[in-house]
Structures are given as structure tokens and as C-alpha cells.
Amino acid sequence: MTQLSPTTTTAPAPDRPVERTRTRRGRAGRRPRVLVAVTALFFALLYLPIAVVTLFSFNSQKSLTVFDGFSLRWYRAFVHDDVLISSLGTSLRISLVATAGSVVLGGALALGLVRSRTRLGSLAGLIMLVPLITPEIVTGVASMLLFKGLGVTLSTGTVMLSEITFSLSYVTVILRSRVAALNPEVEEAAMDLGATRWQAVRLVTLPALLPAVLASAVLIFALVFDDFVLAYFTTGVDPQPLSVRIYSAIRFGVQPTINAVGTLMLAGSIGLIALALFIPRLFGRRGGLDILSGS
Amino acid sequence: MDATHAVRLDGVSKRFADSYAVHDLNLDIEAGRFFSLLGPSGCGKTTSLRMIGGFTDPTEGSVLLAGEDVTALPPDKRNVNTVFQSYALFDHLSIADNVAFGLKRKGVQKAEIRRRVGEMLELVQLDGFAARRPRTLSGGQRQRVALARALVNRPAVLLLDEPLAALDLKLRRQMQVELKQIQREVGITFVFVTHDQDEALTMSDRICVMNEGRVEQCGTPEDVYEHPASRFVASFMGTSNLMTGTYRDGTVTLDQGPALPVGPRTAIADGTAVSVSVRPEKVWLSDFEPGMSMQRGVIRETVYSGPTTTYLIELAPGVTLSVLEQNTARARMEDRWSGGETVEFGWRPEHCLVLA
Numbered sequence: 297m298t299q300l301s302p303t304t305t306t307a308p309a310p311d312r313p314v315e316r317t318r319t320r321r322g323r324a325g326r327r328p329r330v331l332v333a334v335t336a337l338f339f340a341l342l343y344l345p346i347a348v349v350t351l352f353s354f355n356s357q358k359s360l361t362v363f364d365g366f367s368l369r370w371y372r373a374f375v376h377d378d379v380l381i382s383s384l385g386t387s388l389r390i391s392l393v394a395t396a397g398s399v400v401l402g403g404a405l406a407l408g409l410v411r412s413r414t415r416l417g418s419l420a421g422l423i424m425l426v427p428l429i430t431p432e433i434v435t436g437v438a439s440m441l442l443f444k445g446l447g448v449t450l451s452t453g454t455v456m457l458s459e460i461t462f463s464l465s466y467v468t469v470i471l472r473s474r475v476a477a478l479n480p481e482v483e484e485a486a487m488d489l490g491a492t493r494w495q496a497v498r499l500v501t502l503p504a505l506l507p508a509v510l511a512s513a514v515l516i517f518a519l520v521f522d523d524f525v526l527a528y529f530t531t532g533v534d535p536q537p538l539s540v541r542i543y544s545a546i547r548f549g550v551q552p553t554i555n556a557v558g559t560l561m562l563a564g565s566i567g568l569i570a571l572a573l574f575i576p577r578l579f580g581r582r583g584g585l586d587i588l589s590g591s
Numbered sequence: 592m593d594a595t596h597a598v599r600l601d602g603v604s605k606r607f608a609d610s611y612a613v614h615d616l617n618l619d620i621e622a623g624r625f626f627s628l629l630g631p632s633g634c635g636k637t638t639s640l641r642m643i644g645g646f647t648d649p650t651e652g653s654v655l656l657a658g659e660d661v662t663a664l665p666p667d668k669r670n671v672n673t674v675f676q677s678y679a680l681f682d683h684l685s686i687a688d689n690v691a692f693g694l695k696r697k698g699v700q701k702a703e704i705r706r707r708v709g710e711m712l713e714l715v716q717l718d719g720f721a722a723r724r725p726r727t728l729s730g731g732q733r734q735r736v737a738l739a740r741a742l743v744n745r746p747a748v749l750l751l752d753e754p755l756a757a758l759d760l761k762l763r764r765q766m767q768v769e770l771k772q773i774q775r776e777v778g779i780t781f782v783f784v785t786h787d788q789d790e791a792l793t794m795s796d797r798i799c800v801m802n803e804g805r806v807e808q809c810g811t812p813e814d815v816y817e818h819p820a821s822r823f824v825a826s827f828m829g830t831s832n833l834m835t836g837t838y839r840d841g842t843v844t845l846d847q848g849p850a851l852p853v854g855p856r857t858a859i860a861d862g863t864a865v866s867v868s869v870r871p872e873k874v875w876l877s878d879f880e881p882g883m884s885m886q887r888g889v890i891r892e893t894v895y896s897g898p899t900t901t902y903l904i905e906l907a908p909g910v911t912l913s914v915l916e917q918n919t920a921r922a923r924m925e926d927r928w929s930g931g932e933t934v935e936f937g938w939r940p941e942h943c944l945v946l947a
Contacts, residue, residue: 484675488672489696490697504682
């Protein structure tokens with residue numbers, strides 16, 4: 297979650313197209329220096345801790361305060377740590393299942409919400425937004441209490457269920473705007489040409505939504521993979537997702553291995569979000585993440 | 592059941608919430624015709640078309656295609672195809688795949704599909720565009736793809752929902768001619784929805800003028816233009832010079848202005864309030880004939896527009912007529928009337944229409 301805002305906020309980038317640079321130059325001259333300074337400070341504070349983690353993941357010594365030379369020692373230690381590796385596998389499994397589940401359900405919900413003209417439909421559209429504003433810790437505790445109350449043993453499966461519930465709103469919000477932008481005549485045209493209603497959705501509507509579906513899948517994968525709060529409350533004892541495992545490990549003192557894991561997770565998340573922003577461009581149309589990137 | 596009617600609407604109504612979009616519509620469309628539904632926006636023409644296509648269910652009445660009741664059938668079970676106003680092309684498919692869509696649904700053989708798609712693209716002059724995507728085409732080209740995609744299925748009836756509305760004037764004129772040619776070539780019944788009276792007049796075999804969910808008049812373009820059945824039709828089809836007055840003994844005395852001889856009308860009782868209409872091009876400004884209905888008025892405005900000049904002539908206070916004159920070779924610039932001059936003008940009595 298926290299990594300979203302920095303990667304999607306557009307910093308004044310040097311690689312603007314030529315025409316835009318020309319129109320911008322005049323205004324840039326008048327731009328107050330103090331704003332530039334504040335922006336720089338903002339990014340410095342935001343990235344400093346991450347930079348420290350990344351730097352010390354390459355430290356050749358065990359110290360977390362003194363950098364003693366470059367080495368891949370902690371990455372090797374991570375690769376040979378069976379517990380961490382199995383947690384990584386668990387996290388990947390949870391992310392894949394939660395992504396698939398929430399994209400399918402959220403996509404169906406988005407289609408339904410846009411097309412439903414009933415009062416119940418608009419009510420569902422509002423309720424759907426609640427998980428977005430509910431503090432995650434509340435969702436986490438509530439999920440845990442629900443599972444306990446139902447007598448369900450906490451496991452990887454319960455994490456998957458909670459993550460799907462939590463991610464559903466994101467998928468729906470992203471896809472709903474895309475569905476609303478679709479031309480209803482296109483689906484009618486498919487039916488006019490002999491397709492049944494379901495074939496029309498499958499052959500025409502889904503392909504039109506594909507870029508947005510892929511983009512939201514990548515986003516959800518990244519969100520779920522590094523989610524801690526929900527996972528912490530709903531996971532069983534063994535196996536544990538990576539984020540929970542790291543938290544447990546830190547309680548017994550920070551091992552530099554954690555720095556290496558953190559750096560790898562960071563690289564993975566950045567890669568995924570970059571992919572999510574890039575996918576729509578592959579299809580030559582505006583992205584499914586317009587809401588998030590603010591463009 | 593008369594099978595020569597490609598489309599028959601039998602007492603069809605469509606009610607939305609509290610008002611009728613279409614009210615008790617009865618239409619017979621003969622096979623092979625270019626049939627236009629003409630009217631202002633909101634008159635129910637598109638709703639009528641959608642009921643023929645199966646996209647809207649009628650509240651009452653039945654829809655028959657070639658004598659068969661299809662009221663309860665979904666769009667994919669009807670032997671009609673539609674050209675949508677937005678073209679509604681499939682952006683993720685190539686032009687060839689767009690055109691092939693309907694044939695694939697029907698399970699036509701691959702070689703046959705390839706042949707028919709090729710033929711159809713040739714018909715709409717888009718051979719060479721088969722592999723392109725819809726987004727890379729111009730508006731006129733996309734319009735042709737939409738037409739080809741519908742026609743390739745050889746439907747009994749082709750429905751066209753304002754297909755030319757998004758094109759610029761020049762392209763629209765060109766497409767009007769092309770559409771008409773294509774219709775003659777393929778011999779398929781076209782049901783064409785438009786709000787553009789010029790378009791309807793130039794393309795149609797028959798026009799049905801609609802207003803507020805009801806049919807005002809059905810007939811040939813000439814019928815509808817020369818003999819409008821109502822005030823609405825007269826004013827919707829071109830400029831009409833509508834004037835209000837009272838009928839008595841073969842003359843209509845205008846509310847403000849002179850009495851106009853209109854000939855005896857047995858259908859109209861003396862003392863009835865009526866409208867009279869004279870088309871701008873039916874008014875003469877020179878070379879009068881004996882027996883014409885002659886009037887005098889003051890030129891208020893002269894509007895030159897290339898091949899024609901339009902004069903606004905004040906017949907009486909508050910009654911201004913629009914008069915159209917051809918700018919023929921004989922008509923010289925300095926012969927044209929200018930503002931403030933009093934002129935004599937006239938029309939043949941039969942060109943003065945009385946509308947109840």
C-alpha cells in the first residue's frame with residue numbers, strides 16, 4: 297500500500313516530449329524554489345529508510361550501522377534459509393489465488409453495478425466502497441473474529457479469503473470506470489450479428505476490458521504480496537506468509553537477511569507496478585490505472 | 592399473411608415509465624425498399640428501429656418479419672442486421688475479423704467466410720484494409736466497415752440508425768449516393784432512421800414521418816414534400832411559409848393580412864381555423880402566368896447563397912414569406928431585388944396548401 301503513492305506520483309521528469317517542455321519553460325522559471333525544496337525533502341524522507349535497507353542488504357558485515365564493503369552474503373543467506381523460502385512460496389500462492397479470485401469477482405461486480413439500474417444496485421455500489429476506507433486493522437481483527445466465531449481454523453486459506461474480500465473493492469473501482477466507458481452498442485452489435493448475450497460478453501466486452509483487467513491483477517498481486525496487517529490476523533501458525541515471518545524474525549533481533557528480503561520485495565513491487573502502468577500502453581489505449589496515477 | 596412485407600409493425604407501442612416513446616405504430620415495409628423513418632429527436636424512430644432489431648421489447652403489439660411473428664425473439668434469432676449510429680466496431684479485431692464476425696457465429700465454412708468478406712470489402716471499397724484495426728480508419732471508412740459487417744450476413748432487412756450523422760457534410764452526401772447504390776445492388780430492404788429531411792428525400796423509396804411517438808405521414812418523398820398531411824410534416828420537411836387564418840368559401844383570410852384564394856375545399860367547414868403553406872420555390876417573382884394568386888410585399892432581406900437567392904418578403908405586418916429564386920444565367924446581379932423595395936409576387940393556386 298505505502299509504496300503506491302511514490303511510484304505513481306509524477307515527479308518533474310526530465311524526459312518530457314519536446315513541445316511540452318517548450319510551453320513549460322516559462323512557468324518553470326516562476327516556480328517558487330521553496331516548493332521544489334519541499335518536494336525534494338518529501339521524497340528524501342520517503343525513500344531514506346528504504347535506501348538504508350537496500351544499502352545494508354549489500355553490507356559484508358553483520359552491522360546495521362556501519363557499512364563495511366559490498367557483498368551478496370545476505371542474499372546467499374536468504375536463499376539458503378528454508379523457513380524464509382517456504383514463506384515466500386506461501387506468499388506467492390496467497391497472492392496468486394487472491395488476485396485470481398478478486399479479479400473474477402470484482403470484474404463481475406463491476407459489470408453488474410454499471411448495468412444495474414435498480415436502487416439495490418446503487419446501494420451495493422456504495423457498500424462496495426466501504427473496505428477502501430475501513431482501517432485495515434479493523435478488517436483484520438473482524439476477519440479473525442469471524443473465522444474464530446465460525447470455528448474455522450486459521451490457515452493459508454483464511455488469509456486468501458480475507459485478501460480477496462479486501463482487494464475486491466480495488467478491482468471493482470478500477471474496472472467499473474472502464475465498463476462505464478464502454479459503448480453499449482458494441483455488445484448489441486455482437487448480438488445483432490448472431491451472438492448470444494453471454495457470447496457477446498465473452499467475445500467483445502471482455503477483450504475490450506482486458507488491459508484494465510491485467511493492470512488491476514498486477515496491482516492486486518503487489519498489494520496482497522506485501523500485505524502484513526490482514527495476513528497477520530488471519531494466518532495460521534505454519535506456513536506463514538513472508539511479511540508475517542519477517543515480523544516474527546525481527547522480534548528476536550534484526551538479521552541483515554531481512555534487509556536482503558526487503559530489497560527483493562521492493563524490487564518486485566516496483567516491477568509489478570511499473571508493469572501495471574505499462575500494460576495498457578501495450579494495447580495502445582489509456583490505462584486501467586487512470587484513477588491511481590491521477591492522469 | 593402477406594409475405595411480401597419484409598417488416599410489419601402491428602399496433603406496436605413502447606412505454607417508458609410514464610410516457611409513450613412509440614404509440615400504436617402500424618407499418619408495412621415492402622421487400623426491397625429503401626424505407627426511411629424520419630423525425631426530430633425523441634420522436635420514437637430509433638425506438639421503433641430497436642424493436643425491429645430486437646433490442647427493445649414492445650409494451651404492446653407485434654413485430655413481424657417476412658410474415659413471421661418475431662416479437663419474442665432475441666436479436667441473434669432475427670434475420671436482420673443493424674448499422675449502429677456509433678458504428679460499434681470491435682476495436683480488438685481486424686477489419687476482416689469484424690466483417691467475418693456474423694458468419695463465424697453462423698458456422699459458415701472458413702473458405703466461404705474468406706471469400707464473402709473479400710467480396711464485401713470490395714463492395715464498400717475497403718479492399719486492402721482487411722488487416723487494419725478500426726481505430727486506424729477514418730470516420731467514413733469505419734462507417735463502411737459497419738455496413739459491410741452487417742451486409743455480409745445477407746439479412747432480409749438491414750436496419751440503419753442515423754449511420755451518416757457523424758460524417759461531415761461532403762462525405763455524408765457522397766455516402767448517401769453510395770448507400771443508395773449499394774442498396775440497389777444487393778436488393779436488401781433498408782430501414783433507415785434519420786432526422787435529416789434532405790437525406791430522407793434523396794435516398795428513400797418511401798418515407799414515414801414520425802412525431803411524438805406517432806406516424807404523421809407515410810408516402811413517397813414527393814408525396815410527403817408536395818402534399819404534407821399535417822402542419823408538422825409541412826414545417827419539418829423544408830421551409831414552408833406557414834401562415835394561420837380562417838377558411839371561408841374557397842379563401843383563407845389570414846389572421847394578419849390579406850385573403851388568399853385557395854379553391855373550394857369540401858372537407859373543410861366554413862369558419863375553420865387553418866394553416867396555409869406555400870413552398871419558397873413555388874413563389875414566382877417575374878414572368879407571371881394568368882390565373883396565379885398575386886400578392887404584393889416589401890423585401891426585408893436578400894440572402895445570396897450561390898446557386899440560389901432567398902428573399903424574405905413581408906406580406907403583411909408579422910407575416911414574412913421566404914422566397915427562393917434560382918440564380919440562372921439570365922439573372923444578373925443588378926436585377927436582384929434589394930431591401931425596402933415593394934415587389935409583386937405570385938403562385939399557382941394549387942401550390943397553396945391548406946392544412947387543418
